[in-house]
Amino acid sequence: MYRLIACSLLASWLFGITVAQVPPHCQPSFNGTVGNGKAGSEQRLNGTTIRKIKAPDANQGVAVDAEHFYSIDNFSITKHRKNNSAPVLQWYGGANGPIIHLDGGVVINGTLFAPHSNYPMAPITSSVEMWDVKTMQHIGSHSFGINRGSMTWLDQHNGNWYGTFANYDRVQPGQTQPYGLTMNTQMVQMNDKFEIVRSWIFPAILYNTFKPMSNSGGSFGKDGWLYITGHDASAAYVIKVPSAGSVLIWVATISLPDIAGQGIAWDRSGTGNGNLWGISRDSLEVVEMRVPTQACGPDAALPVGRVLGPRQFIDPSSD
Numbered sequence: 001m002y003r004l005i006a007c008s009l010l011a012s013w014l015f016g017i018t019v020a021q022v023p024p025h026c027q028p029s030f031n032g033t034v035g036n037g038k039a040g041s042e043q044r045l046n047g048t049t050i051r052k053i054k055a056p057d058a059n060q061g062v063a064v065d066a067e068h069f070y071s072i073d074n075f076s077i078t079k080h081r082k083n084n085s086a087p088v089l090q091w092y093g094g095a096n097g098p099i100i101h102l103d104g105g106v107v108i109n110g111t112l113f114a115p116h117s118n119y120p121m122a123p124i125t126s127s128v129e130m131w132d133v134k135t136m137q138h139i140g141s142h143s144f145g146i147n148r149g150s151m152t153w154l155d156q157h158n159g160n161w162y163g164t165f166a167n168y169d170r171v172q173p174g175q176t177q178p179y180g181l182t183m184n185t186q187m188v189q190m191n192d193k194f195e196i197v198r199s200w201i202f203p204a205i206l207y208n209t210f211k212p213m214s215n216s217g218g219s220f221g222k223d224g225w226l227y228i229t230g231h232d233a234s235a236a237y238v239i240k241v242p243s244a245g246s247v248l249i250w251v252a253t254i255s256l257p258d259i260a261g262q263g264i265a266w267d268r269s270g271t272g273n274g275n276l277w278g279i280s281r282d283s284l285e286v287v288e289m290r291v292p293t294q295a296c297g298p299d300a301a302l303p304v305g306r307v308l309g310p311r312q313f314i315d316p317s318s319d
């Protein structure tokens with residue numbers, strides 16, 4: 001016992017400085033919306049741009065696999081070689097086809113899965129569209145019909161699908177009401193049949209920064225953290241699923257100066273954490289970025305309340 005105490009005293013003396021610098025999302029007692037519950041207290045990190053590649057359809061998002069990246073616009077996708085940026089194949093749906101508003105994509109085992117919606121039309125509908133990345137032929141579609149909003153991103157993590165159905169404060173041309181309201185944006189978890197099994201909203205201090213638009217991109221890093229974007233800001237936000245309740249936890253902000261919201265995709269094909277890919281709509285460029293790795297994993301369950309014994313009970317009216 002004495003040895004144990006001596007050891008932990010020595011450890012806290014030796015590592016005291018390190019402990020004090022543990023970023024908010026690595027603290028086992030972390031429980032707020034951000035570090036201490038206030039916007040701006042989340043961990044702040046800077047990403048750096050590795051390269052920018054001109055691509056005429058870098059307008060909605062980007063997907064990436066071991067040897068290629070895919071620049072994605074409303075109804076076109078161009079496959080490029082990663083090693084020399086050369087475009088090799090394009091799928092083109094045209095303005096009069098059934099695919100009108102792709103928002104990004106993710107490549108899983110040779111299939112490009114892309115979130116699709118009829119944004120900005122009413123009623124709001126969404127689908128997942130699928131391409132064989134070898135041939136770039138469209139090979140499948142899963143329609144959600146009218147369901148929670150416009151699907152803006154989609155990714156797989158630990159065997160489940162995740163994605164966001166976005167809603168917007170913006171009143172669209174020819175419409176009289178806001179397009180669903182930004183606060184109704186929901187992140188969902190889906191099973192392998194794209195059936196929604198759980199869902200969450202974003203914290204108000206985060207979605208207020210997306211207004212009048214919404215969460216646009218999302219991708220899981222190999223570090224296990226979910227990274228999302230807004231519509232315009234040059235940043236990605238690191239997000240954790242809460243241990244209780246329905247509000248996601250905003251744990252870190254990564255500044256990414258050469259993108260402005262929109263679709264993002266982690267390159268999970270290599271060793272290490274890989275690079276994050278995004279786009280700049282203004283310059284029609286795909287951007288490859290290095291992002292500092294997170295110092296801990298997202299999986300520790302956060303404490304929800306505490307259990308009190310006799311004579312410790314708290315009268316809630318005193319809180």
Ligand SMILES: *[C@@H]1O[C@H](CO)[C@@H](O)[C@H](O)[C@H]1NC(C)=O
Pocket residue numbers: 044045046
């Ligand atoms: C990120 O960049 C900003 C502006 O250049 C700088 O003030 C800040 O110290 C940097 N943060 C880190 C963690 O490097």
Ligand SMILES: *[C@@H]1O[C@H](CO)[C@@H](O)[C@H](O)[C@H]1NC(C)=O
Pocket residue numbers: 059073074100101119120
């Ligand atoms: C893509 O679709 C959106 C929504 O309809 C539209 O505002 C935008 O102009 C389109 N972009 C291009 C490049 O066609």
Ligand SMILES: *[C@@H]1O[C@H](CO)[C@@H](O)[C@H](O)[C@H]1NC(C)=O
Pocket residue numbers: 081083084
């Ligand atoms: C890129 O990869 C292709 C296909 O493997 C190859 O033909 C080409 O020489 C490579 N280019 C560079 C710059 O490595």
Ligand SMILES: *[C@@H]1O[C@H](CO)[C@@H](O)[C@H](O)[C@H]1NC(C)=O
Pocket residue numbers: 109110
């Ligand atoms: C990947 O796709 C191939 C062929 O489409 C299939 O045989 C294989 O089981 C798939 N692997 C995974 C991990 O889904």
Ligand SMILES: *[C@@H]1O[C@H](CO)[C@@H](O)[C@H](O)[C@H]1NC(C)=O
Pocket residue numbers: 029030031032303304305
């Ligand atoms: C949240 O964590 C802080 C320490 O970071 C702790 O003091 C507080 O009691 C926790 N609140 C809840 C509701 O668990």
